[in-house]
Amino acid sequence: MVYRGMTTDLNPNTMAAWVSLIRASERAVSQVEAVLKYQNLPPLSWYDALIEVEKSGATGVRPYELRERLLMPQYGTSRLLARIEKAGYIQRVPCSMDGRGHVVKITNEGKAVRKRMWPIYSNCIKNMVETNLTHLQADALRSLVDCVAVDKIR
Amino acid sequence: MVYRGMTTDLNPNTMAAWVSLIRASERAVSQVEAVLKYQNLPPLSWYDALIEVEKSGATGVRPYELRERLLMPQYGTSRLLARIEKAGYIQRVPCSMDGRGHVVKITNEGKAVRKRMWPIYSNCIKNMVETNLTHLQADALRSLVDCVAVDKIR
DNA sequence: TTTATATAGATGCATATGCATGTATGTTTT
DNA sequence: AAAACATACATGCATATGCATCTATATAAA
Numbered sequence: 001m002v003y004r005g006m007t008t009d010l011n012p013n014t015m016a017a018w019v020s021l022i023r024a025s026e027r028a029v030s031q032v033e034a035v036l037k038y039q040n041l042p043p044l045s046w047y048d049a050l051i052e053v054e055k056s057g058a059t060g061v062r063p064y065e066l067r068e069r070l071l072m073p074q075y076g077t078s079r080l081l082a083r084i085e086k087a088g089y090i091q092r093v094p095c096s097m098d099g100r101g102h103v104v105k106i107t108n109e110g111k112a113v114r115k116r117m118w119p120i121y122s123n124c125i126k127n128m129v130e131t132n133l134t135h136l137q138a139d140a141l142r143s144l145v146d147c148v149a150v151d152k153i154r
Numbered sequence: 155m156v157y158r159g160m161t162t163d164l165n166p167n168t169m170a171a172w173v174s175l176i177r178a179s180e181r182a183v184s185q186v187e188a189v190l191k192y193q194n195l196p197p198l199s200w201y202d203a204l205i206e207v208e209k210s211g212a213t214g215v216r217p218y219e220l221r222e223r224l225l226m227p228q229y230g231t232s233r234l235l236a237r238i239e240k241a242g243y244i245q246r247v248p249c250s251m252d253g254r255g256h257v258v259k260i261t262n263e264g265k266a267v268r269k270r271m272w273p274i275y276s277n278c279i280k281n282m283v284e285t286n287l288t289h290l291q292a293d294a295l296r297s298l299v300d301c302v303a304v305d306k307i308r
Numbered sequence: 309t310t311t312a313t314a315t316a317g318a319t320g321c322a323t324a325t326g327c328a329t330g331t332a333t334g335t336t337t338t
Numbered sequence: 339a340a341a342a343c344a345t346a347c348a349t350g351c352a353t354a355t356g357c358a359t360c361t362a363t364a365t366a367a368a
Contacts (some may be wrong), residue, residue, distance in 0.1 A: 002208075009276075010280060011284060012346070013289040013290075013292040013293045013296065014279060014284045014287070014292045015279065016281075016284055016292070016296045016298075017231045017283055017287070017292040017293070017295045017296040018182075018279045018297045019296065020183070020295075020300050021175075021178070021179055021182070021299050022179055022183065022242040023185075023225070023297075023299075024179075024299040024302045025175055025180075025299075026179075026225065026305060027225075028172075028175070028176070028302055029161055029176065031303055056159045059174075063346075064344085064345085064346060065346080065348065067203040071177070071354070072180075073326075073327095074346085074348095075324090075325080075326075075327085075347090075349080076324095076325070077347090078263050078349085079325085079348090079349090082348090083324095093330085095346095098333080098334075098345095098346075099332075099333050099346095099359080100332060100333045100344090100345065101333090101346050101348085102332065107182065111287065119295055120174070122163075122164050125164060125168060125169065125172045126164060128170055128172075128302055128303040129168045129303075130164065130165060132301040132302060132304060133168070133171070133298065133301055133302070134167065135165050135167040136167070137172070137298060137301075138168045138170070138171040139167045140294065140298060141295070141298040141299065141302075142167065142171040142174045142175075143175045143289065144294060144298065145171075145177075145295065146174050146178065146285040147287055147291075148178045148182055148283055148286060148287070149181040149182040149282040149283075203322085216316085217316075218315085218316060218317080224326070226320095226355095228366065229317090229319080229351095229355080229356075229357085230316090230354095230356085232316095232317060232318060233319090233355085234320090235355080237353095238321085251317090252362050252364075253316095253364075254315070254316040254317070254360075254361095254362060254363045255315090255316050255363090256317075
């Protein structure tokens with residue numbers, strides 16, 4: 001009887017799905033990053049931050065809220081915002097409600113660059129997803145990947 | 155008539171699939187990395203390299219072949235191998251067939267650590283994929299993500 | 309065969325990330 | 339109100355990554 005590790009083996013379909021999932025997202029992200037860079041535009045992470053900040057409007061958004069929405073570590077958010085601010089696309093102003101914190105707001109330059117990024121970005125998504133999957137398939141894909149790595153609370 | 159950018163808008167299903175795909179793979183990878191780190195094991199990229207080197211057996215494998223299989227930049231491969239070698243898990247020996255290159259072989263320590271990583275890694279996959287998707291669904295997921303970001307040659 | 313060009317791999321430098329910890333302010337407990 | 343604790347955010351240090359370039363060898367052209 002051959003020793004097969006502390007767990008029973010993975011089903012081949014499971015393993016294949018795993019490999020394909022990781023590969024696909026790596027391909028996809030690096031593709032978008034390459035195109036953005038080629039167009040002299042900031043990386044994808046800036047887009048995600050800018051769109052959140054822009055959506056927060058004149059009110060602005062707190063870095064910790066951004067951290068929650070973007071699912072990145074606290075120091076990651078801090079430094080990402082520092083870089084984006086340095087580029088002039090956002091402003092960080094002290095928060096009047098909470099002396100510990102800041103409020104982040106988008107600048108006109110920030111709005112402009114986000115607006116320039118969108119057609120490039122969306123075009124990538126179109127090429128990578130929309131041309132390869134029907135809308136029905138896209139929906140099926142979404143509902144399947146939404147089941148991956150979810151924390152089951154019970 | 156409102157200007158809507160240089161392209162027509164993305165279908166909502168496409169966009170939703172995109173977002174879910176990226177999020178799922180980020181969750182999944184960071185989950186595996188966290189568990190490996192918690193178990194004082196090397197990162198996922200080491201596993202991928204080690205398994206390829208191990209599969210190459212006594213013959214060994216050339217770094218450029220690894221680069222192709224792992225889909226990483228040349229300098230990335232070079233430095234990843236340098237780190238793994240420093241840890242004693244692989245050996246790089248000059249290639250007798252090609253004076254420019256090297257051949258990479260796994261050491262016994264390398265085999266051992268890869269073997270220790272596998273149950274941890276596969277258990278993550280099991281928790282993240284197998285418990286949430288039937289084998290049929292896993293296969294559907296694989297076939298859908300395999301369509302994403304593929305270069306259509308015509 | 310000498311010269312040009314391509315390929316394998318390494319590396320200096322700038323930037324990004326992870327980890328731990330620091331500073332400041334807010335909230336809760338006693 | 340003082341002390342203890344929690345939260346918001348920044349940062350020093352080590353490591354990792356991207357980019358461009360370098361060295362060495364191989365292959366092709368002249």
